[in-house]
Amino acid sequence: MAPSDDFSRRLDGIQRYALLAAAGGVVLCMAGLVASPERFFESYLLAFLFFTNISLGCLGLVMLHHMTSGKWSYSIQRFAEAGMRTLPLMALLFVPVVIGMSDLYPWMHADRIGETAGRKVLYLNQPFFLGRAVFYFAVWTAMAFLLTRWSRAQDGDGSPARTSALRKLSAPGLIVYVLTATFAAVDWAMSLEPGWYSSIYGMLFVVNQCLGALCVLILLLRCFASEKPVADIISPAIYHDLGNMLLTFVILWAYMSFSQLLITWAGNLPEEITWYVRRLDPGWRMVALTLIILHFFVPFMLLLLRRSKRSPEILWKIAAGILVMRLVDLTWNIEPAFHAQGLAVHWLDPAALLAVGGLWAAFGIRMLKGAPLLALRDPRFRIVAEPASGTPHG
Amino acid sequence: MHEEERLVNVHPPEPLIREGNTYGSVTRKISGAVLTRRTPRGWYIAIAAGFLLVMVLLAAVSYLFVRGVGIWGINIPVGWGFAIVNFVWWIGIGHAGTLISAILLLLHQHWRNAINRFAEAMTLFAVSCAGMFPILHLGRPWLFYWLFPFPDPMSIWPQFRSPLIWDVFAVSTYATISFLFWYVGLVPDLATMRDRAVHLWVKRFYGVIALGWRGSARHWHRYETAYLLLAGLATPLVVSVHSVVSFDFAVGIIPGWHSTIFPPYFVAGAIYSGFAMVLTLVIPVRAMYGLQDFITARHMDYMARVMLATGLIVAYGYVMEAFFSWYSGSPYERYMMVNRSFGPYAPVYWMLILCNIVLPQLLWIRKVRLNMPALFVLAIIVNVGMWLERFVIVITSLHRDFLPSSWGMYYPTIWDWATFTGSIGLFIALMFLFVRLLPMISMFELRQLLPWPSGNGNGQKGGGA
Numbered sequence: 001m002a003p004s005d006d007f008s009r010r011l012d013g014i015q016r017y018a019l020l021a022a023a024g025g026v027v028l029c030m031a032g033l034v035a036s037p038e039r040f041f042e043s044y045l046l047a048f049l050f051f052t053n054i055s056l057g058c059l060g061l062v063m064l065h066h067m068t069s070g071k072w073s074y075s076i077q078r079f080a081e082a083g084m085r086t087l088p089l090m091a092l093l094f095v096p097v098v099i100g101m102s103d104l105y106p107w108m109h110a111d112r113i114g115e116t117a118g119r120k121v122l123y124l125n126q127p128f129f130l131g132r133a134v135f136y137f138a139v140w141t142a143m144a145f146l147l148t149r150w151s152r153a154q155d156g157d158g159s160p161a162r163t164s165a166l167r168k169l170s171a172p173g174l175i176v177y178v179l180t181a182t183f184a185a186v187d188w189a190m191s192l193e194p195g196w197y198s199s200i201y202g203m204l205f206v207v208n209q210c211l212g213a214l215c216v217l218i219l220l221l222r223c224f225a226s227e228k229p230v231a232d233i234i235s236p237a238i239y240h241d242l243g244n245m246l247l248t249f250v251i252l253w254a255y256m257s258f259s260q261l262l263i264t265w266a267g268n269l270p271e272e273i274t275w276y277v278r279r280l281d282p283g284w285r286m287v288a289l290t291l292i293i294l295h296f297f298v299p300f301m302l303l304l305l306r307r308s309k310r311s312p313e314i315l316w317k318i319a320a321g322i323l324v325m326r327l328v329d330l331t332w333n334i335e336p337a338f339h340a341q342g343l344a345v346h347w348l349d350p351a352a353l354l355a356v357g358g359l360w361a362a363f364g365i366r367m368l369k370g371a372p373l374l375a376l377r378d379p380r381f382r383i384v385a386e387p388a389s390g391t392p393h394g
Numbered sequence: 395m396h397e398e399e400r401l402v403n404v405h406p407p408e409p410l411i412r413e414g415n416t417y418g419s420v421t422r423k424i425s426g427a428v429l430t431r432r433t434p435r436g437w438y439i440a441i442a443a444g445f446l447l448v449m450v451l452l453a454a455v456s457y458l459f460v461r462g463v464g465i466w467g468i469n470i471p472v473g474w475g476f477a478i479v480n481f482v483w484w485i486g487i488g489h490a491g492t493l494i495s496a497i498l499l500l501l502h503q504h505w506r507n508a509i510n511r512f513a514e515a516m517t518l519f520a521v522s523c524a525g526m527f528p529i530l531h532l533g534r535p536w537l538f539y540w541l542f543p544f545p546d547p548m549s550i551w552p553q554f555r556s557p558l559i560w561d562v563f564a565v566s567t568y569a570t571i572s573f574l575f576w577y578v579g580l581v582p583d584l585a586t587m588r589d590r591a592v593h594l595w596v597k598r599f600y601g602v603i604a605l606g607w608r609g610s611a612r613h614w615h616r617y618e619t620a621y622l623l624l625a626g627l628a629t630p631l632v633v634s635v636h637s638v639v640s641f642d643f644a645v646g647i648i649p650g651w652h653s654t655i656f657p658p659y660f661v662a663g664a665i666y667s668g669f670a671m672v673l674t675l676v677i678p679v680r681a682m683y684g685l686q687d688f689i690t691a692r693h694m695d696y697m698a699r700v701m702l703a704t705g706l707i708v709a710y711g712y713v714m715e716a717f718f719s720w721y722s723g724s725p726y727e728r729y730m731m732v733n734r735s736f737g738p739y740a741p742v743y744w745m746l747i748l749c750n751i752v753l754p755q756l757l758w759i760r761k762v763r764l765n766m767p768a769l770f771v772l773a774i775i776v777n778v779g780m781w782l783e784r785f786v787i788v789i790t791s792l793h794r795d796f797l798p799s800s801w802g803m804y805y806p807t808i809w810d811w812a813t814f815t816g817s818i819g820l821f822i823a824l825m826f827l828f829v830r831l832l833p834m835i836s837m838f839e840l841r842q843l844l845p846w847p848s849g850n851g852n853g854q855k856g857g858g859a
Contacts (some may be wrong), residue, residue, distance in 0.1 A: 116722075116723040116724065117723060118723075119723040120721060120723050123720075123721060171758075175706060178710065179710070179713070182714070186721070195723070197718050197721050197722050197723075198654045198718075199653045199654050199655035199714045199715065199717075199718040200654035200655045200657075200658065200714075201654070202714065203655065203658060203710075203714075255633065255637075255657070255658075256657075256658065259637065259654060259656075259657040259658070260654045262641070262645070263641070263644045263645060263652065263653075263654045263656070263657075264654065266555075266641075266644075266645035267645065267646075267647045267652050269647060269652075271722075271723075271724070
């Protein structure tokens with residue numbers, strides 16, 4: 001079943017807006033690059049990480065879907081595939097980060113970092129950093145490519161062997177994803193403060209990626225729920241499952257963030273606690289409090305309610321709210337590395353988000369075209385889509 | 395092709411109860427294991443072994459009460475020896491039961507119905523074994539109640555900033571909820587036992603503990619509500635208890651203990667070892683009592699997969715520990731890893747890697763997951779590996795900290811080993827008493843998995859029947 005013309009036109013429309021936003025963002029960024037290059041790279045890194053995280057979360061969720069394959073995950077599979085296929089674009093958008101490296105990463109200047117950080121030069125040095133980045137993007141792109149290709153091929157031939165191949169790739173793929181995402185988090189974010197370290201940081205990043213991606217996927221599903229193949233299977237039960245997943249990731253975020261805080265606070269070691277000292281300075285402290293309330297308590301309470309999970313109208317608002325808080329959390333994570341003296345938001349922050357986000361959205365929307373929004377010919381899809389006969393009452 | 399068959403097999407079609415069973419046969423077979431069946435010889439062997447080891451425990455603990463903790467190998471710098479290793483090991487084992495009974499219930503994983511009772515009992519007995527160790531380790535075990543905050547004339551008040559106090563609350567809450575969950579889940583089946591028992595005193599025994607269950611619609615309604623509520627209460631405990639246990643280590647600043655990955659890594663390790671223990675127990679009991687109809691190959695496959703997945707998370711934890719000890723740039727953190735891998739306890743470390751990471755990779759192979767002897771051996775290997783992991787964490791971190799002048803070695807004494815093996819005996823004895831005295835599989839939950847009867851009316855419906 002080919003997507004209808006209506007649907008294509010709708011996608012074209014969205015794509016135009018996205019490109020327009022990107023164009024505006026790029027112009028502003030250019031201006032910013034001339035006016036204050038240092039500040040531009042800081043804002044750009046934030047925007048780059050925000051959208052790369054979502055793409056990576058999509059990659060993780062697609063592989064999780066192939067491993068578990070519930071009805072709910074079929075409903076978001078194609079959107080997540082589009083999301084992960086933006087990874088080649090993100091590789092390209094990594095170039096400005098490379099250009100701004102010496103402004104962004106203190107370890108680029110051996111004289112500027114302390115003795116402890118100096119012991120890490122074997123890992124934190126430019127050639128190795130770049131080599132790792134190339135490796136990450138190569139692996140991610142290859143996995144995203146194969147996952148898409150086999151799934152699309154199945155749309156044509158409906159062969160069960162494809163499902164089996166997808167599973168066989170996804171199981172080791174998840175391991176590779178978690179490990180590469182962990183080290184990418186160390187490279188791109190943690191090493192902004194080269195003296196600091198925290199062993200839960202990578203796992204927290206992975207959780208954040210999946211959480212952010214899930215929010216975007218819920219928004220997309222809500223957007224396109226009326227389109228043909230999706231409209232046939234969508235039900236409150238699917239939203240309920242997605243809401244529960246969202247709740248799980250929100251709890252995981254809180255659990256891991258709190259663990260990191262508690263252990264660091266209790267240890268109170270100079271090389272660790274400074275990370276929090278910066279982030280609990282006036283200004284940033286208000287952001288931290290906002291995170292506790294709006295990134296955890298409010299969505300947690302709302303998502304406990306059955307009604308807010310079963311109603312797409314409520315669920316998409318919660319997802320949108322969490323997505324905004326993802327951005328706030330990432331800002332709080334990244335920016336104090338540059339602005340320890342207090343909260344600093346610049347007009348370049350939204351400009352960079354607009355530029356990167358516009359390109360990201362335009363590219364992702366393009367990837368939605370050309371395939372039905374459901375993997376209809378996956379043999380397992382038939383099993384989950386039909387009312388299960390094996391399950392008992394209730 | 396058979397490829398498609400396999401894909402389909404992964405999903406519902408293969409029944410969770412072998413064909414040919416009815417409401418009646420499920421009840422008859424499971425209650426019969428307690429009421430009518432001849433006790434298998436394996437049971438006598440197991441209970442005898444367990445009982446003998448309980449006697450060893452009794453001797454070890456009696457001598458401990460007389461002489462004090464000096465009979466163990468602990469000293470400065472290693473003040474936490476086997477007692478804490480065993481505590482963490484046992485409490486971790488309990489976690490599989492709670493995961494199976496609470497989280498899998500909320501996730502509608504119906505395959506749990508065949509193993510939840512058994513796993514919950516395991517949780518309860520593992521927590522009992524665990525709880526014993528910190529108390530024995532106190533030095534004056536008879537004053538253990540000082541751990542609780544209560545107004546006493548000497549104004550002794552616990553230090554609430556210490557995770558050791560959080561442990562008291564975490565573990566006692568865990569024990570309470572686990573017991574309630576297990577017992578509430580037992581009540582309808584106890585009524586079935588009461589109704590089927592022949593001997594008067596047996597009838598009275600089950601009658602009293604069945605709390606007057608009659609299987610009325612109202613009983614069932616309240617039961618379902620209570621059970622779901624308890625499941626909701628137990629769910630956070632799966633994560634919180636072992637997180638608190640990990641804080642016992644992580645809030646200190648000793649290299650090898652102070653690591654932020656500890657909470658999730660400990661929780662994954664707990665579930666890993668828990669599933670290993672469930673498999674260690676289920677495989678022989680299943681064979682002994684011929685329960686292959688209810689605990690099918692599919693169940694074993696699922697449990698093996700959970701074990702593999704959690705084992706991989708644990709492996710991730712090891713990788714992070716190793717990487718960040720180097721990346722920290724701190725000479726002490728770096729030395730910790732060098733000491734673990736090449737120091738005096740290096741063989742223990744490499745054994746742990748072999749048992750917990752290398753060998754369990756065999757579980758990727760479907761044939762291994764479905765081969766009971768192989769799975770049994772792997773489960774035991776994981777049990778051993780997880781015990782060694784706790785040994786490495788507790789001992790190698792303590793024995794060489796910041797100052798080389800205060801380094802030392804730890805060697806367990808015969809009393810350490812006696813207490814440890816004794817606790818295993820206690821666990822085995824309790825487990826096999828449970829198998830003998832109570833229905834080890836939840837009869838009414840298993841009956842829910844059967845299709846509705848098509849009118850051949852072979853006896854029991856649900857309820858107290």
